[in-house]
Amino acid sequence: MKKRIKELLNELNNLKKKTLISEMRIQFIFLSTELDFLIAKMPINNKILQPFGFLHGGATITLAESVGCSLSFINLKNATKNAEKNNFNVFNIEIAANHILCIKKGILLAKAKIFHKGKTLHVIKIDVYNEKKNLISFCKMTNIIIKKK
Structure with missing residues (x-):
């Protein structure tokens, strides 16, 4: 399983x-074995x-949305059959942040945790913190899953 997790992280990166x-220098560094x-x-x-001179809230939200959408992508990729793996798009339709x-x-x-994993919607909570583990922001986002035509 560890090999599969490394492969998924490499794919995201x-x-x-x-x-x-890439411009924001975001790097995916950890994925739980349960993909949650x-x-x-x-x-x-x-x-x-x-x-x-302070961190821009938009940069924080960019990080949160990036990790949240990527978590949805990984969960969909894991749940679908080989022929269907690239047959969907993930879009954030709502994000709320408290700085x-x-x-x-x-x-x-940013640590994203999936709370609802439906066929069409995923609800994700993201905690954003610094290297000292101080909470900087927390976000809630909703992703929509749309099949490609």
């Missing part, structure tokens, strides 16, 4: 090439600060 996820939670990290740099702490530097980590 390879899919991000030439995307916003995924962790990613993102360094804080000057490009993702707001004008007052708790202002920070200026360090590493952000």
Whole structure:
């Protein structure tokens, strides 16, 4: 199973090439063996600060949405048959964030946990924290699963 988890993490990290996820330097670093939670990290740099020098809330939400949609993708990939693996798209249709702490530097980590895994909708909670385990933000998102035509 550990080999399969490594393969899935590598796939996620390879899919991000030439995307916003790559520009934000987001890296997927841990996936649970039950595929129910995924962790990613993102360094804080000057490009993702707001004008007052603190982490921009939009950067935090970008990290949260990236890890949440990726968790849905992995769960769908695992649940579908080989012929159907690439027959769907995952889209975030709603995200709500509460920003708790202002920070200026360090590493952000986002832990996404899937709470509802339906055929059409996934509900995911994401905790965003720093390397000292201080909660920075928490988010709730809803992903919709749409079959490709």
